Amino acid sequence: MKLTDSGQKVSSVRWRLVLASTTMLFVELALIRWAGANVVHLSYFSNFILLGSFLGIGIGFLIPAARGQWLKRWTPIPLALLVIFVRAYPVQVRQSSSEVIYFTAVKTTGLPQWVTLPAIFLLTAVIMAGIGKITADLFRQLPSLDAYRYDLLGSITGSVSFAVLSWLRAPSVVWGVLAAVALLILGGRRNTLFYGVPLAAMVAALFLETTTAGISWSPYYKIELKSSPTTTRTFYISANGVPHQSTAPLPVLMRENSPYRQAYDQTPSNPHKRVLIIGAGNGNDVAVALAHGAERVDAVEIDPRLQEIGAQLHPARPYDDPRVHVHIDDGRAFLERTNAKYDLIILALPDSLTLVSGASNLRLESYLFTRQAFEAARDHLTPDGAFAMYNYYRKSWLVDRFAGDLDDLYGHAPA
Incomplete structure (x- = not known):
């Protein structure tokens, strides 16, 4: 015993x-x-x-x-x-x-x-x-x-x-x-x-x-969703307490000087038939691509909850369109795995708002802003294709760094 x-x-x-x-x-x-x-x-x-x-x-x-x-x-x-x-x-x-x-x-x-x-x-x-x-x-x-x-x-x-x-x-x-x-x-x-x-x-x-009400969790964030007090068709998304994204009706997205349409305005001879959007989020960029006649849009978004919100609430319903193919994936990983060629590749405001780990200053999107990532995007363009990226860069040294890399890799300064 x-x-x-x-x-x-x-x-x-x-x-x-x-x-x-x-x-x-x-x-x-x-x-x-x-x-x-x-x-x-x-x-x-x-x-x-x-x-x-x-x-x-x-x-x-x-x-x-x-x-x-x-x-x-x-x-x-x-x-x-x-x-x-x-x-x-x-x-x-x-x-x-x-x-x-x-x-x-x-x-x-x-x-x-x-x-x-x-x-x-x-x-x-x-x-x-x-x-x-x-x-x-x-x-x-x-x-x-x-x-x-x-x-x-x-x-x-x-x-x-x-x-x-x-x-x-x-x-x-x-x-x-x-x-x-x-x-x-x-x-x-x-x-x-x-x-x-x-x-x-x-x-x-x-x-x-x-x-x-409005609180949910994604694999990366605490998501807070609020409707606009002035219109029922606009929703504001905060991630971990930071204003992150908002849905908008298509007429608002298509206004003159809207960042969503500049990639198309700058490339008038491009057919824009096949478009890749990295950082598709709630679907604003997807809706604009469809409005410009895209026949296929590959929408890559790493956070499934953000894409779900767009599918449920975006006033243009871009994710309901059969021309849209959703990929819940890391943008760099998607580029490395696909063999497709695109008329237009858009790096659409990727901003993770969080660090990969507590042991580094790397964020989820850090590997999208490298020479290798820009080169991978170039290799997936059709002969007359275009690459576009936009963000709130704020600092001139950061803009100069990206512009210098793009100039070297694409053979001319960005527009």
Whole structure:
């Protein structure tokens, strides 16, 4: 019986360690993504939450086993406080700003940045210290190599599970429920009530966010959709608190000097029969291509939710047209895989508003703005084809850099 009991205890510790490590990585990734979706600074400086997590996990592992038990019991409280605090004091870009300078033209709801950001950092560190302490105490109950093995298994499980939920576009309340259940299991029966109240408050706050009209999640963003107060045919799309896209009726898109029609105005002899649009978004560029007589439009958009919004709400209904072929894909990857030739290729305002990882300054669209990407576009043009790109570049040095690359690759300066 003693051997059996000992084996069962070891097995229980192993799987609790897997759950603790899974929870640690899952909560860390959820905080990085969720905080960045509600506090615009953190979309661009995701290392901020990452460093707070590392600090907290390190503290949790450094505390000796016989000390700091209070930290484990209090873990759900700072987690609930962080969620409620961020929901109460989000930071967004001002909708009325003509200059998208993300860290000055922001809209807060009561607290200055020098209060909001340190509070988030400290709460993150305390949360992760508590989960780290739970993990460390289980870690010490096993032989080192055995503990490392199950800790690694849990880390991989936490990372993969959150990636799958993001890919499935699960809302934030799902993340909260899963984290709450895991913490309740790890807290044990004695702490059920002490854990249950703050965790219920956290889930309730995330439930209110999830059920707010116009809020949805894509694999990349928290999407907020609002209708125009002046017309029922225009919708404004914000991503992670930043004004991102808007739908517009075709007459508005076709106005003189509209950026959507300049590629066609500049190439009057081009037949524009086959058009590739990279960054098709909600469909404005697609609608303009169809209006100019395109016989086939390949619309490439990396974010499925943005394309869905266009398919459902764009007044011109461009995605309903049988001439349009939608590709939910990265633009550079699409160029590398296709053998098609196009009369016109448009790099249509790709702006991901988010970093690829917290360890770099690369954004999702960074690889579209390289000499290799411009060359790939050139190789997919018909003999009389044209390549167009537009964006709010703002800085002359950036315009000069792109213009220089295009001049070298295409043999003449851009129009």
